[in-house]
Amino acid sequence: MNLPAELFPHSLDWFLHIALPVLGAIAVFFMAIAIRRERRQAASNAERSRELERLSSELIRSNRMKSEFLANLSHELRTPLNAIVGFIDLLREGVYGELTPRQSVPVERIEASANHLRILVDQVLDLAKIAAGKLDVQPETIMLRPFLLDVTTEMESLASEKGLAISLTLGAALPTVRADPTHLRQILINLIGNACKYTDSGVIAIRAAVSDEPDSPRSRQSTAKRWLCIAVTDTGPGIPLVDQQRIFEEFEQIDAGPRTHSERRGTGLGLPISRRLADAMGGDVTLESEPGKGATFTLWLPLNGSD
Numbered sequence: 001m002n003l004p005a006e007l008f009p010h011s012l013d014w015f016l017h018i019a020l021p022v023l024g025a026i027a028v029f030f031m032a033i034a035i036r037r038e039r040r041q042a043a044s045n046a047e048r049s050r051e052l053e054r055l056s057s058e059l060i061r062s063n064r065m066k067s068e069f070l071a072n073l074s075h076e077l078r079t080p081l082n083a084i085v086g087f088i089d090l091l092r093e094g095v096y097g098e099l100t101p102r103q104s105v106p107v108e109r110i111e112a113s114a115n116h117l118r119i120l121v122d123q124v125l126d127l128a129k130i131a132a133g134k135l136d137v138q139p140e141t142i143m144l145r146p147f148l149l150d151v152t153t154e155m156e157s158l159a160s161e162k163g164l165a166i167s168l169t170l171g172a173a174l175p176t177v178r179a180d181p182t183h184l185r186q187i188l189i190n191l192i193g194n195a196c197k198y199t200d201s202g203v204i205a206i207r208a209a210v211s212d213e214p215d216s217p218r219s220r221q222s223t224a225k226r227w228l229c230i231a232v233t234d235t236g237p238g239i240p241l242v243d244q245q246r247i248f249e250e251f252e253q254i255d256a257g258p259r260t261h262s263e264r265r266g267t268g269l270g271l272p273i274s275r276r277l278a279d280a281m282g283g284d285v286t287l288e289s290e291p292g293k294g295a296t297f298t299l300w301l302p303l304n305g306s307d
């Protein structure tokens, strides 16, 4: 197609003086809108993140207040409780005169309830301390053989009261471990205590060995190459899969037992405390069980190169 040559200077003029400024103005207009929208978005994002920050610090603060309140409350409850337990002891020893058989029964009930309450208060205090980050962790080098023998001996009377046998198997060349002995003992006593409490007949087997094949969710995430695992296996009723997570939550029990039977009732705090204590030492507590086939609770502790 042939266009007349004089059209070109004219269209160029038109383009330069009319179309270009109009296009420029439109572009500037849209850019201004985009910038405004961007600014508004940035302002609302900043506002939202300030709000989130405020909410999260409020949450942390109220959580800390809750833990402090629980810690103080448990501490305050301990003093009168110790007095109650002390006076029950005196009553039972006959310091205020021999108890008649009729009086002995309620006094025994008071004693069982007071002991239950004392354990509950101690455990709530432990949990509150862990939650408030005030758990005192004092790692020491622990020789496992004498340590585990000692804990097992301590639990033997509880097992034999129920006619249960306890066996301890220690792997060859058990290393020393750096851990807080009080916490380690508390975890093992909880696990062995549960094994005794929930098993009616058979054996409680405790096995300690070193593993380089981590088998707990927590240990798989960790960089530690070697793990000390202490497994407590019982021949009790076992734990259904649906309950295996929740029993590690506070106050969760499969069968809380009759209210009057304090010993059987438990508190539902032993396992959550055990797992958190293990966590504070970089470890974990795991469970393998099938109903009717007993349960194995395993404590995992990371071993560093020199252990």
Ligand SMILES: Nc1ncnc2c1ncn2[C@@H]1O[C@H](COP(=O)(O)OP(=O)(O)O)[C@@H](O)[C@H]1O
Residues within 6 Å of the ligand: 190, 194, 195, 198, 199, 234, 236, 237, 238, 239, 247, 252, 253, 254, 255, 256, 265, 266, 267, 268, 269, 270, 271, 272, 295
């Ligand atoms: N070895 C076990 N065999 C069967 N059930 C168990 C065993 N250990 C724990 N459980 C179940 O897990 C629940 C929670 O245990 P725990 O936190 O120690 O609380 P508690 O023993 O005070 O009830 C127990 O109430 C019981 O139902």
Ligand SMILES: [Mg+2]
Residues within 6 Å of the ligand: 190, 193, 194, 266, 267, 268, 270, 271
């Ligand atoms: Mg328990």
